[in-house]
Amino acid sequence: MSIFKLKKPMSRAGKAESIKLPRHIAIIMDGNGRWAKKRGLPRTAGHSVGAEVFRKIATYCKNIGIEYLTVFAFSTENWKRPDEEVSGIMALLEKYLHEAIEKMEKESIRLAVMGNIEELSPKIRQLVNKTSQIAEKLNGFQVNLCLNYGGRDEIIKAAQKYAQDYRDGRANELTEETFAKYTFFAGIPDPDLIIRPSGEYRISNFLIWQSAYAELYFTDTLWPDFNERELDKAISSYSKRDRRYGGA
Ligand code: FPP
Secondary structure: OOHHHOOOOEOOOOOEOOOOOOOEEEEEOOOHHHHHHHOOOOHHHHHHHHHHHHHHHHHHHHHHOOOEEEEEEEEOOHHHOOHHHHHHHHHHHHHHHHHHHHHHHHHOOEEEEEOOHHHOOHHHHHHHHHHHHHHHOOOOOEEEEEEEEOHHHHHHHHHHHHHHHHHOOOOOOOOHHHHHOOOOOOOOOOOOEEEEOOOOOOOOOOOOOOOOOOEEEEOOOOHHHOOHHHHHHHHHHHHOOOOOOOOO
């Protein structure tokens, strides 16, 4: 039986474990550049393999019963990279958005793009709009693609929108719940598990508001080498954690 048919991750012995699954997993897909460098390849080759791994992991998440997968594909700071690398990543994203438009309905994957879309190319904006139109009609597993996204930027933008609504008499007292409604992730449960591969131990401006009580998982594996078994390990580690949310 295919591992993808299972609703639970596999144990080492190949048996489904009784496991507490996270509803929402978020991943910083890091290490593409180093993976390529080790092989004497251009950095874009690392991103290209990284995009394949993302597809594989998204399918796996859907098949084991994860409800939301959020990935950091391009940050508000990634524009500082060489033009060639930025256009390489944009080309991969464009390709993925095209594919998503073709397959979302059939595969029942809701794709949402989170970030400052208006600063992206007209072509990508058009594809993003098309994917949101399709996603509106779908239910079930959701992939959130963070694109031109920054956690601090998201908080500033949410604060500005709230302030405007307050001035216009459309908003009252500011609470955590109200504020969350002004973020890109309005209505989506906070991530339960945030995974960062590649041996870096930081959040890098990812989901700053939403990560308040997320469980963190780090691995030295570079993103292009990440696979279903690695995800199983992360979920298994998450499953054993005692989440107290500040309680005793
Ligand atoms: C971080 O690795 C990775 C990125 C900034 C880009 C991630 C983009 C992709 C995986 C492709 C996106 C496409 C789709 C379809 C989701 P890094 O380049 O910073 O690696 P390094 O730390 O080893 O240099």
